[in-house]
Amino acid sequence: MAVNAFSDEWAVRFKDEVNKSSVYKAAAKGWKWTVGLVIEAEPDKNVPESVGVVMDLFDGEARDIHVGPASEAQTCQFVITAPYTRWKQVATKELDATKGMLQGKLKLKGDLPTIVRYTKASQELTECTTRVPVQWPDER
Amino acid sequence: MHDAGPGPMARRKVKTSKPVTYADAEPSAFASMLGGLIDANVESRPERKKDFDSLAARVGIWVTDIDEGVTLVFERGALVVHNGLEPKRDITIRAEADTVMNLSNLKIGLFGMPVYYDEVGRGVALKLLRGKLRIDGLVGNLATLNTVTRIFSVAG
Numbered sequence: 314m315a316v317n318a319f320s321d322e323w324a325v326r327f328k329d330e331v332n333k334s335s336v337y338k339a340a341a342k343g344w345k346w347t348v349g350l351v352i353e354a355e356p357d358k359n360v361p362e363s364v365g366v367v368m369d370l371f372d373g374e375a376r377d378i379h380v381g382p383a384s385e386a387q388t389c390q391f392v393i394t395a396p397y398t399r400w401k402q403v404a405t406k407e408l409d410a411t412k413g414m415l416q417g418k419l420k421l422k423g424d425l426p427t428i429v430r431y432t433k434a435s436q437e438l439t440e441c442t443t444r445v446p447v448q449w450p451d452e453r
Numbered sequence: 454m455h456d457a458g459p460g461p462m463a464r465r466k467v468k469t470s471k472p473v474t475y476a477d478a479e480p481s482a483f484a485s486m487l488g489g490l491i492d493a494n495v496e497s498r499p500e501r502k503k504d505f506d507s508l509a510a511r512v513g514i515w516v517t518d519i520d521e522g523v524t525l526v527f528e529r530g531a532l533v534v535h536n537g538l539e540p541k542r543d544i545t546i547r548a549e550a551d552t553v554m555n556l557s558n559l560k561i562g563l564f565g566m567p568v569y570y571d572e573v574g575r576g577v578a579l580k581l582l583r584g585k586l587r588i589d590g591l592v593g594n595l596a597t598l599n600t601v602t603r604i605f606s607v608a609g
Binding site: 409411412414415416417418421424425426427429430432 | 481482483485486489490493494497516518519521550551553554555557558607608
């Protein structure tokens with residue numbers, strides 16, 4: 314059953330998908346930093362306020378993933394920021410996250426060598442988002 | 454009384470300029486990312502700094518699936534990053550975004566040679582064999598390519 318994108322239910326399902334992924338577990342071995350996703354508001358798409366996704370990822374495991382204010386996500390050690398439409402493109406595989414970062418469509422804050430070292434893990438995280446059936450706010 | 458004359462401090466080397474600068478007023482996201490990556494790598498790893506200080510070369514990188522590229526002009530201890538491909542390049546690397554990122558994940562092995570026998574290395578070598586990774590100017594510039602690979606490498 315589809316859940317509302319970037320809702321609490323979505324965060325639980327996303328965390329389950331991450332923890333089910335053996336690919337992520339192997340690729341993220343040694344990762345020990347928090348990651349924040351900032352989904353910037355697009356009122357015309359039914360996203361009136363920016364939203365944050367806060368991920369406590371440790372050594373191949375998602376210890377916690379929750380949705381909160383964008384300001385909370387911005388305090389994470391790694392922060393990826395993009396407007397809602399871009400995140401939807403990533404989650405529906407219209408936009409590859411690596412390409413998006415190289416093109417500046419997704420803005421990354423954090424230690425670059427570390428994030429590059431874990432490219433495969435971040436790609437698998439993106440894959441995990443695509444496995445959660447989602448109801449998008451602009452399609453409601 | 455305080456002596457304001459030149460003392461030992463005057464002879465101390467002071468870092469006055471950044472090792473990585475950008476030729477364009479608005480560097481592309483790709484230029485900023487590569488420049489930032491090299492900057493962080495060189496700052497944090499003395500062995501990379503040694504390579505950086507010795508390298509003089511013009512290296513182009515073209516990402517085929519986003520149609521964007523940069524030219525890295527290494528000038529022995531300084532790097533100028535240009536948006537797009539500039540003329541007179543020694544080496545030009547052309548590959549998809551994933552492969553370019555994987556180049557940074559090549560491990561460096563014995564004698565400073567990139568490792569092509571582990572999973573990442575085999576992937577890169579396969580792309581090369583299949584023509585998905587093209588390196589123009591390789592002949593005569595193999596040592597330069599290895600140095601550039603080391604400067605890029607974020608792997609252990």
